[in-house]
Amino acid sequence: NAGVTQTPKFQVLKTGQSMTLQCAQDMNHEYMSWYRQDPGMGLRLIHYSVGAGITDQGEVPNGYNVSRSTTEDFPLRLLSAAPSQTSVYFCASSSDQPGQGNQPQHFGDGTRLSIL
Amino acid sequence: GQQVMQIPQYQHVQEGEDFTTYCNSSTTLSNIQWYKQRPGGHPVFLIQLVKSGEVKKQKRLTFQFGEAKKNSSLHITATQTTDVGTYFCAGNSGGTYKYIFGTGTRLKVLA
Numbered sequence: 001n002a003g004v005t006q007t008p009k010f011q012v013l014k015t016g017q018s019m020t021l022q023c024a025q026d027m028n029h030e031y032m033s034w035y036r037q038d039p040g041m042g043l044r045l046i047h048y049s050v051g052a053g054i055t056d057q058g059e060v061p062n063g064y065n066v067s068r069s070t071t072e073d074f075p076l077r078l079l080s081a082a083p084s085q086t087s088v089y090f091c092a093s094s095s096d097q098p099g100q101g102n103q104p105q106h107f108g109d110g111t112r113l114s115i116l
Numbered sequence: 117g118q119q120v121m122q123i124p125q126y127q128h129v130q131e132g133e134d135f136t137t138y139c140n141s142s143t144t145l146s147n148i149q150w151y152k153q154r155p156g157g158h159p160v161f162l163i164q165l166v167k168s169g170e171v172k173k174q175k176r177l178t179f180q181f182g183e184a185k186k187n188s189s190l191h192i193t194a195t196q197t198t199d200v201g202t203y204f205c206a207g208n209s210g211g212t213y214k215y216i217f218g219t220g221t222r223l224k225v226l227a
Contacts, residue, residue, distance in 0.1 A: 031213050042122070042204055042217035043159065050213055058214060059117070090158060094213075104149070104161030105206075105215070 002026050006091050006108035013081045013115050021076040021111050023091030031094040032074040033058070033105070034066065036087040043090060049074055081115045088112050118143045120207050122218030130226050135192040137221035139205035146210030148188045150179060153220070154201045162190075162203075195225045 007022045025032065030051045035043035035058075045058030049068040063085060065077040074093075078085060092105040119142040129135050139148065147166040151159035163172055165181035165188060172179045178191045192199055202222045206215040 033213070033215070035217070040125075040219075042120075042219045043206075045214060045216065048213050056213075059216065092159075104164065105151075105159075107158040107160070109158055 004091055004093050004106050004108035006089075006111050008111060009109065010112045011114070013078075013113065015081060015083060015115060017081050019078050019081065021078075021089055021091075021113070023074045023076065023108060024072050025074075025091075025093040025106070026072065027093060027095065027106065028071060029093035029095045029106070030071070032068065033092045033094075034064070034074070034076045035090045035092065036060065036085075037090060037110075038087050046076065046089075078113075083115045086113060086115045118207070118209055118214075118216050120205060120216045120218040122205055122221055124221055125219065126222045126224070128224045128226060129195050131197060132194050135195050135199070135223055137190050137203050137205075137223075139188045139190075139207070139218050141186045141207045141216075143186070143209050145185045145207040147208050148181060149206045149208075149215065150188075150190055151204045151206065152201050153204065157201075159204060192223075195223070197225050197227055199223060200225050 004025045033048040034046040037043050044060050047066040049055045055066050089111045091108045094105045121140045149164045150162040153159045169183045170181040176193045180189045202220040204220045205218045
């Protein structure tokens with residue numbers, strides 16, 4: 001099993017450009033999330049999804065869009081990149097409802113994004 | 117909104133010494149998860165605690181969930197160089213799928 005696959009692994013953008021970070025999982029997980037991690041900080045939740053067609057905002061959603069057309073894929077779109085969005089982005093997936101048993105979040109390897 | 121604080125931010129220990137990191141939430145949690153992230157890697161799930169006062173052990177690691185379900189701790193006995201990394205707690209207040217991560221404790225083990 002590939003688990004959670006994120007592409008690209010690295011990306012450099014210019015201010016104002018748009019791009020999509022891809023995330024795919026092959027575990028048939030209902031729940032998927034996007035986090036950003038800045039140096040010396042924990043992971044901050046951007047958006048999450050509880051199933052195909054259902055998304056919701058996390059702690060820091062501004063400047064990002066998501067959609068969930070299939071169970072497997074959960075892309076993250078940067079609408080107009082800003083230097084403040086320079087970060088490492090992690091996608092995670094989980095099965096069932098957290099809090100009702102040991103349902104860990106499985107993380108991808110991350111996308112390291114630099115905005116110039 | 118919900119906040120999760122984690123202390124200390126950094127900890128350097130000699131190999132063989134014990135290590136503890138503490139996690140405190142501003143709100144009562146439904147459950148809490150702990151993750152380990154090696155330098156340059158991604159977070160890896162360690163454990164989830166759900167019940168008030170729960171204590172779980174994984175070899176040299178002991179996890180506790182407070183009686184009020186607002187705090188938690190991770191204790192490592194006799195650290196080894198393989199324990200190096202950043203340890204994060206992540207709290208869920210229930211009702212949603214939102215997990216709020218603590219800022220993490222970066223552990224360095226000196227051989």
